[in-house]
Amino acid sequence: MEPQADIGLIGLAVMGQNLALNIADNGHRVAVFNRSAERTRAFVDSPEAKGRPIIPTYDLAELVKAIKKPRAIIMMVKAGDPVDQQIDQLLPLIEPGDILVDGGNALYQDTIRRESALRQQGIRFIGTGISGGEEGARNGPSIMAGGEADALGRVAQIFEAIAAKVDDESCYAHIGSDGAGHFVKMMHNGIEYADMQLIAEAYALLKGPAALSHLEMRDIFASWNKGELDSYLIEITADILGKNDPETGRPMVEVILDRAGQKGTGGWAVRAALDYGSTAPTIAAAVEARTLSSMKTERVTAATRLGGPDPSQGLDHRTVIDQLELALLASKVCAYAQGFAVMDAAAAEHGWTLNKAEIASIWRGGCIIRARFLRHIRAAYQRDPKLPNLMLDPYFAELLERAQPAWRNIVTLGLQQGLPLPAFSSALAYYDGYRSATLPANLIQAQRDYFGAHTYERIDQEGTFHTDWSE
Numbered sequence: 001m002e003p004q005a006d007i008g009l010i011g012l013a014v015m016g017q018n019l020a021l022n023i024a025d026n027g028h029r030v031a032v033f034n035r036s037a038e039r040t041r042a043f044v045d046s047p048e049a050k051g052r053p054i055i056p057t058y059d060l061a062e063l064v065k066a067i068k069k070p071r072a073i074i075m076m077v078k079a080g081d082p083v084d085q086q087i088d089q090l091l092p093l094i095e096p097g098d099i100l101v102d103g104g105n106a107l108y109q110d111t112i113r114r115e116s117a118l119r120q121q122g123i124r125f126i127g128t129g130i131s132g133g134e135e136g137a138r139n140g141p142s143i144m145a146g147g148e149a150d151a152l153g154r155v156a157q158i159f160e161a162i163a164a165k166v167d168d169e170s171c172y173a174h175i176g177s178d179g180a181g182h183f184v185k186m187m188h189n190g191i192e193y194a195d196m197q198l199i200a201e202a203y204a205l206l207k208g209p210a211a212l213s214h215l216e217m218r219d220i221f222a223s224w225n226k227g228e229l230d231s232y233l234i235e236i237t238a239d240i241l242g243k244n245d246p247e248t249g250r251p252m253v254e255v256i257l258d259r260a261g262q263k264g265t266g267g268w269a270v271r272a273a274l275d276y277g278s279t280a281p282t283i284a285a286a287v288e289a290r291t292l293s294s295m296k297t298e299r300v301t302a303a304t305r306l307g308g309p310d311p312s313q314g315l316d317h318r319t320v321i322d323q324l325e326l327a328l329l330a331s332k333v334c335a336y337a338q339g340f341a342v343m344d345a346a347a348a349e350h351g352w353t354l355n356k357a358e359i360a361s362i363w364r365g366g367c368i369i370r371a372r373f374l375r376h377i378r379a380a381y382q383r384d385p386k387l388p389n390l391m392l393d394p395y396f397a398e399l400l401e402r403a404q405p406a407w408r409n410i411v412t413l414g415l416q417q418g419l420p421l422p423a424f425s426s427a428l429a430y431y432d433g434y435r436s437a438t439l440p441a442n443l444i445q446a447q448r449d450y451f452g453a454h455t456y457e458r459i460d461q462e463g464t465f466h467t468d469w470s471e
């Protein structure tokens with residue numbers, strides 16, 4: 001029988017199933033395979049899959065035979081070793097010129113390694129970040145592909161078709177060679193961590209010092225969602241705050257244990273900042289805040305032993321709410337500025353030419369950090385593709401300056417109340433540090449020279465110097 005499928009897809013957990021349905025809805029025949037056959041059967045028998053151009057296969061040879069040449073196969077299996085195992089099983093069955101796409105959340109160094117090894121065998125490997133979770137995969141994700149541009153073949157048209165659309169523009173881009181797509185997806189996730197932590201801190205301020213009810217908080221987030229903060233995460237936060245637990249009648253969010261999970265991509269983003277000599281303090285603060293939250297038992301004990309300030313009374317709620325909106329926006333700008341700066345640093349090291357305006361553009365739809373203000377980020381990088389830091393763009397510089405009095409008041413409020421605001425305060429410190437022509441690092445250099453003869457530079461002469469501090 002002649003091969004029928006335009007593309008193959010391996011891995012029918014939540015992401016793979018939804019992606020297969022999306023591909024089929026866009027008129028492409030997709031052959032599917034999953035390690036355990038029950039999942040494949042259950043999927044193709046489901047009402048969603050029935051009647052769509054989805055071809056089930058039950059072994060890899062059958063899958064490969066079902067796909068038109070040169071074959072293109074998307075892997076949506078668990079990130080890590082399963083991807084290597086899957087590639088090893090496929091290699092004897094596919095041929096030079098075939099395209100393998102890893103659509104999972106791979107660590108970008110793994111993608112660089114796999115791309116290089118497969119290129120030697122003539123296999124075109126495309127490491128692709130796909131963001132948007134289940135809903136995005138089904139209705140249009142944001143897609144960040146990495147690999148040789150001419151290797152994408154018909155996969156590019158399929159990605160273009162299945163990605164989210166904003167103003168008729170597809171949220172798909174070819175980001176750069178080898179690991180560039182997965183790197184940018186990882187930084188997306190880092191920014192997502194920061195965005196979520198900032199929103200959580202805003203909720204803590206509204207609930208604690210401002211003492212608002214859940215319905216009041218819901219309305220505030222809903223009203224913020226009509227302004228510059230308009231974004232998916234603000235929108236779902238309003239929905240979450242409006243929901244009650246059917247069992248107890250209490251606000252749903254208050255019956256959920258305050259212990260946040262993480263799968264690692266936020267930590268990878270922080271490590272990348274360190275590896276490339278860049279800095280992402282707000283993303284780091286968000287990762288660490290999740291880790292601290294996980295120490296629930298210790299925190300419960302410490303709450304009875306470690307003192308803090310008494311909560312102040314008589315706060316002007318309206319002022320707190322208005323200042324919080326500005327502080328949230330300004331902090332969010334800093335988190336994005338950090339994410340884009342880390343991307344620049346990594347790109348310089350790996351020889352990637354990143355189109356940051358395009359990256360901002362494809363994050364406007366489909367992905368978790370989709371937000372109205374990404375239009376301004378796109379415009380900033382269109383004005384100046386070599387902008388060293390997003391905060392220096394005139395639009396954002398003005399926004400940060402306008403926001404800073406409110407932003408400082410909010411961080412001060414947290415300090416006075418003993419309410420931890422690691423993301424808000426790290427963002428403000430990033431802003432203040434970046435705009436400081438002088439920093440106290442001269443003293444650090446002196447200390448390093450004192451105890452380790454590490455030498456220092458002078459402000460008035462070229463060269464490196466050492467002082468005998470004992471004299």
Ligand code: NBP
Nearest residue numbers: 011012013014015016035036076077078079082104105133
């Ligand atoms: P999971 O990450 O939960 O992986 C489950 C899939 O991997 C199943 O199809 C499973 O097959 C398969 N698999 C495993 Br586990 N080990 C395998 C192996 N050694 N060989 C072949 N297949 C193997 O699925 P997911 O949540 O759909 O995510 C898929 C990818 O997309 C991951 O990389 C994930 O990080 C990424 N991602 C997920 C989301 C999300 O919202 N869930 C969002 C964005 C990206 P089985 O059925 O036989 O066990």
